[in-house]
Amino acid sequence: MEQDFNFEDAIAELEKIAQELENGKLNLDEAIKKFEVGMELSKKCTDYLENAEKKINVLVEKNGELVEEKFEN
């Protein structure tokens, strides 16, 4: 999860690719390449969301250090 993946950048890139594909100026080879890049990026986004783990934690001080624990409400 701590990989260097920025979701917002990925979404922005997805938007850019969509526009490039839609304005039709790319040649077919480029269009297919862009399409593949876009699909891969889209999958990365989905993976990122699915791999995120639910954590509701609380920071508590123990022996002068902040320790993260599961938060029981």
Add this chain to the structure above:
Amino acid sequence: MNIKPISVTELNLYIKDKINKDEFLNNVYIKGEISNFKHHYTGHMYFTLKDEKSLIKCIMFKSSTERLNFTPKDGMKVRVFGTVAVFERDGVYQIYCKAMEEDGLGDLYQKYEELKNKLEKKGLFDSIHKKRIPFMPKVIGVLTSSTGSVIRDIINVSTRRNPNVYIRLLPVPVQGSGAEKEIAKAIEIMNEKKLADVIILARGGGSLEDLWPFNEEIVAEAIYNSNIPIISAVGHETDFTIADFVADLRAPTPSAAAELAVKDMRDINEKLMNYNKRYKLALNKKVEFMKLRFEKVMNRRAYTNPLQRIQDEYVRLDKVMKNIEISIIKQEKELRVKTIELITKIDSLSPLKILTRGYVVAEKEGNIVKSVDDIKLNDDINVTFSDGKVKANVKEILKNK
């Protein structure tokens, strides 16, 4: 003792009457601290108002309590407006409260306004300092009390929007003296250890005094100095604290703050699916377009009738051959004319032609005799006429002088 005693009731009624007639006691305005507060189920409030040395019973009827804009409780300093009257059954006098306000509020409001103006002048509220709330924060830092509905609301809303949300709660006291220092320290710790991508600073509704830590300069400075964007959600929608003004974003309630910090995954998934759709559509369109272009090209004669070119070349070749033929015939004709001309010319130059006019050619031993010097007496010579030859013998040479 000739005097007739009166009853307790009579005495109390007398006192009551006296007090009722007192202008001053009809409209008193007093301050004190609440104790023994009881909110009766009938809606009336019973309490004691006291200072360091003395106390007085108070009653506030439901018709008046409904107009209160705060909930009185023990220890609270208030100002009360009402009437002093006697309850003759118990022989006590008490204040019948008509209105009540929190004491010291005036001071707080003034402090609030002063600090607000000061910080505004310093530029702490300027929009250029407002940081953007990240689109998809990995960790949502929450600074609030670890008990109560605020953290529960935030967790509920957040997990509803994103079941895989990561929340890091750093509990802080949200009211009482010293809370402001704890809040400021918590903001600093979150920044120092980079514990979150966005911070929600939240507190439920309360009186101005309750919310006061969020109106302290130390909290305002901590928010201003935070590198992590901060969403404030302090008090009710109508409460504006200094913290709200400095924060990068103000949410009307803690739930709203969670909504601002956590994207709804249904929207995100829909967005992603929408991109997939757009890509496929765009690519299909491209392929379709290329197919059309291909078909259009293939429909051109070059591809539909590939022999056309060769046929064209044949036609051209035929034309060229024809031209060559014509030109040869023409040349031949010209040559023929020229030849006839030449022949005629040659003919006219022929010696034989001259012979017809009466000239003759003499030959000696096959050579044409051009001069009398070439022949001697008795030489045999041939003389050619136009129509035949004679052999002759030279009998005499007469050379011209």
